[in-house]
Amino acid sequence: xxxxxxxxxxxxxxxxRKVYSRSAAIERLPMPSELIVALSQHLGAPAKALKAKGDxxxxxxxxxxxxxxxxxxxxxxxxxxIKEIRKVxxxxxxxxxxxxxxxxxxxxxxxxxxxxxxxxxxSELLSSIKDMGIVGMGGATFPAHVKFSIPKDKKVDSFxxxxxxxxxxxxxxxxxxxxxGEQALEGAMIVAKIVKAERVIVGVEMNKPDCIDxxxxxxxxxxxxxxxxxxxMKYPQGDEKQLLKAILNREIPSGKLPLDVGAVVSNIGxxxxxxxxxxxxxxxxxRVISVTGECIANPKNVLAPVGTKMSDLLDFCxxxxxxxxxxxxxGPMMGFSFFDTETPMTKGSSGLLALGAQKKYRSTACLNCxxxxxxxPIALMPAKLYxxxxxxxxxxxMNTSLMDCKECGCCAYVxxxxxxxxxxxxxxxxxxxxxx
Amino acid sequence: xxxxxxxxxVAVLGGIFGFGLSFAEKRLAVKKDPKVLALEPIMPxxxxxxxxxxxxxxxAAAVALGEAPIGLCSPGGPDLVAKMAEIMGEKVDxxxxxxxxxxxxMCRGNVEVSSKGYEYEGLEDCNAAFLLFGGDYSCKTxxxxxxxxxxxCPTDAISRDAEGYxxxxxxxxxxxxxxxxxxxxxVMHMIYEDSEYAIECNSHEPGGKVRKVxxxxxxxxxxxxxxxPESGCSVDxxxxxxxxxxxxxxxxxxxxxxxxxxxxxR
Ligand code: SF4
Ligand code: SF4
Ligand code: SF4
Ligand code: SF4
Numbered sequence: 001x002x003x004x005x006x007x008x009x010x011x012x013x014x015x016x017r018k019v020y021s022r023s024a025a026i027e028r029l030p031m032p033s034e035l036i037v038a039l040s041q042h043l044g045a046p047a048k049a050l051k052a053k054g055d056x057x058x059x060x061x062x063x064x065x066x067x068x069x070x071x072x073x074x075x076x077x078x079x080x081x082i083k084e085i086r087k088v089x090x091x092x093x094x095x096x097x098x099x100x101x102x103x104x105x106x107x108x109x110x111x112x113x114x115x116x117x118x119x120x121x122x123s124e125l126l127s128s129i130k131d132m133g134i135v136g137m138g139g140a141t142f143p144a145h146v147k148f149s150i151p152k153d154k155k156v157d158s159f160x161x162x163x164x165x166x167x168x169x170x171x172x173x174x175x176x177x178x179x180x181g182e183q184a185l186e187g188a189m190i191v192a193k194i195v196k197a198e199r200v201i202v203g204v205e206m207n208k209p210d211c212i213d214x215x216x217x218x219x220x221x222x223x224x225x226x227x228x229x230x231x232x233m234k235y236p237q238g239d240e241k242q243l244l245k246a247i248l249n250r251e252i253p254s255g256k257l258p259l260d261v262g263a264v265v266s267n268i269g270x271x272x273x274x275x276x277x278x279x280x281x282x283x284x285x286x287r288v289i290s291v292t293g294e295c296i297a298n299p300k301n302v303l304a305p306v307g308t309k310m311s312d313l314l315d316f317c318x319x320x321x322x323x324x325x326x327x328x329x330x331g332p333m334m335g336f337s338f339f340d341t342e343t344p345m346t347k348g349s350s351g352l353l354a355l356g357a358q359k360k361y362r363s364t365a366c367l368n369c370x371x372x373x374x375x376x377p378i379a380l381m382p383a384k385l386y387x388x389x390x391x392x393x394x395x396x397x398m399n400t401s402l403m404d405c406k407e408c409g410c411c412a413y414v415x416x417x418x419x420x421x422x423x424x425x426x427x428x429x430x431x432x433x434x435x436x
Numbered sequence: 437x438x439x440x441x442x443x444x445x446v447a448v449l450g451g452i453f454g455f456g457l458s459f460a461e462k463r464l465a466v467k468k469d470p471k472v473l474a475l476e477p478i479m480p481x482x483x484x485x486x487x488x489x490x491x492x493x494x495x496a497a498a499v500a501l502g503e504a505p506i507g508l509c510s511p512g513g514p515d516l517v518a519k520m521a522e523i524m525g526e527k528v529d530x531x532x533x534x535x536x537x538x539x540x541x542m543c544r545g546n547v548e549v550s551s552k553g554y555e556y557e558g559l560e561d562c563n564a565a566f567l568l569f570g571g572d573y574s575c576k577t578x579x580x581x582x583x584x585x586x587x588x589c590p591t592d593a594i595s596r597d598a599e600g601y602x603x604x605x606x607x608x609x610x611x612x613x614x615x616x617x618x619x620x621x622x623v624m625h626m627i628y629e630d631s632e633y634a635i636e637c638n639s640h641e642p643g644g645k646v647r648k649v650x651x652x653x654x655x656x657x658x659x660x661x662x663x664x665p666e667s668g669c670s671v672d673x674x675x676x677x678x679x680x681x682x683x684x685x686x687x688x689x690x691x692x693x694x695x696x697x698x699x700x701x702r
Contacts, residue, residue, distance in 0.1 A: 089569060093567065093568060093569050093570070337568075338569075339553055339554040339569075340553070390559070390561070392587055392588060420558045420559050420564075423558050423559050423564055423567070424559055424564065426564075426567055427559060427561060427563050427564040427567060430563065430567065431563055431618075
């Protein structure tokens, strides 16, 4: 029997809990009465506002301009008028300015014509990706045009597409692969052209056999030179580092990027957005978000405009079936818990989870059991880092590779002492950086 | 027999090494700058690092070499400045700051009087809580009561009182400002030790907003400043401050009149 690939070091096997929203086909959200479009929906510098209070905006119009090398444009998801510019706090605690947009009654239809991307060259494609405000849609929201600008001295041979969706609960990418597979794979071909990769490989975990079959069929039908690889389930396989190890058996050294081992990694949802940006000329102003969890009445995968308030999404899904204990934006392992349902979703919101009451555990002292060390996919020593950080020894923590921590949550997931390890790492990183 | 032998061998070896060491000490001694020798013993010796050097000795050496100015050591205070100046043969400005500063938490909020956005469960550390929406209190400049400052204070001057407020023992405080640096909400301030009153609020938000989230915060109403011109209080950006050096005969009345009672006698 053939060995099914996965990454080697660490990792955990959380229950996938995708049943809630797995079979719900993508539905479009009816236009909300108000949108809150934040200017910082990406990693890096917030965008600069191009519009003021009272201005009217067109659907797809640029309303925020990238304000640095690592930054991204922001577009209006609707035609409407700007009611005000307000300070908002996003689900990940980032504070920034946001446009409050009231949509018009009638919205323009999506344009019909399509662009033949084959006739465009790499740099033209790259600049339209920048203009369309594309960012990584798995959650990290790294501006796509920066990731795909390959420095002259680097060579890329492989483009790896992440169709893993290893976070429990989330099914947005799953639905995209099933319903928009053609688009996403064509998007992958566009990226391959930009980064000049010879191989294109899509990695999908084995809990989605229907996706694997469906994508393989498309590839056969269209004759794309794309390999579809089934991967053994293990969290966090969707991380660049783990995915490259699983698929190409290449290891990224500490502090390096996939580029340094000749690869570029991107999410399947991002590939779909790139297809829509290039071929349909649609800037990134809407995305699929999984609204799911034990406490959601009708879990769904919703195609919603960026800036939709979480409360609108909840209403669309029938509200809560029971009082939730925790609301999370993103997945349960790496997402952010938040409390205000008026918080807007952003380009990076892959999920909205309402989770029920869990058994409460009290943290005890570290047992020195070493389970966190075994679980850490990048072979850190979370227990040691925890000790340094809780003693205020941030410099020692930095010297013990604290900055390599991905905040994947594996260590906290396995810790029998229930120590808040990831939260500690985040605190340590912040204070360690401040010290320098 | 063997035992006697062993004792003799060890004794002889010890003698030889001892002689060697005392010889080395005499002949190879590093001559220390007399100024360093004079400065070292007068330093506070707590190695808090506020001066920016690795410790008291390192700072003393830097001063002796003329690399660092005197007066960086806040725990030493004006006394130390005078002594160091004497050793270094420098003149100090006698008009310089001589009032001692101590750390003080400028917030009287707690679970009863301030509203919370959410229930925080996690690391017992203010900076950790601050990562999540700037802490659980709706006021983002409040004391979070998780005691990061307690952990960093080199003289154990900070503690919790019976009500859970963070208090500073002003006798023990050496003005090193470590607590001010670690505090994520900026609610720990350095105030003059001789101040009789302090306005214990840290929020520059307008009054309406403060009222929504806290009943004991300064709302910037300016009653203290306008009605009691001799209260020593002045309001800037919706927050009053008290200055001991300006005329303050009316401060007790102002404290009484303050609608949220945030002018606190120390
Ligand atoms: S959160 Fe950081 S330390 Fe913990 S397992 Fe993940 S990478 Fe390792
Ligand atoms: S898993 Fe938890 S208890 Fe075990 S060594 Fe790591 S931190 Fe300590
Ligand atoms: S003063 Fe600052 S550091 Fe100290 S407990 Fe309050 S919030 Fe925390
Ligand atoms: S840490 Fe704060 S309270 Fe402690 S000695 Fe330094 S200034 Fe005073």
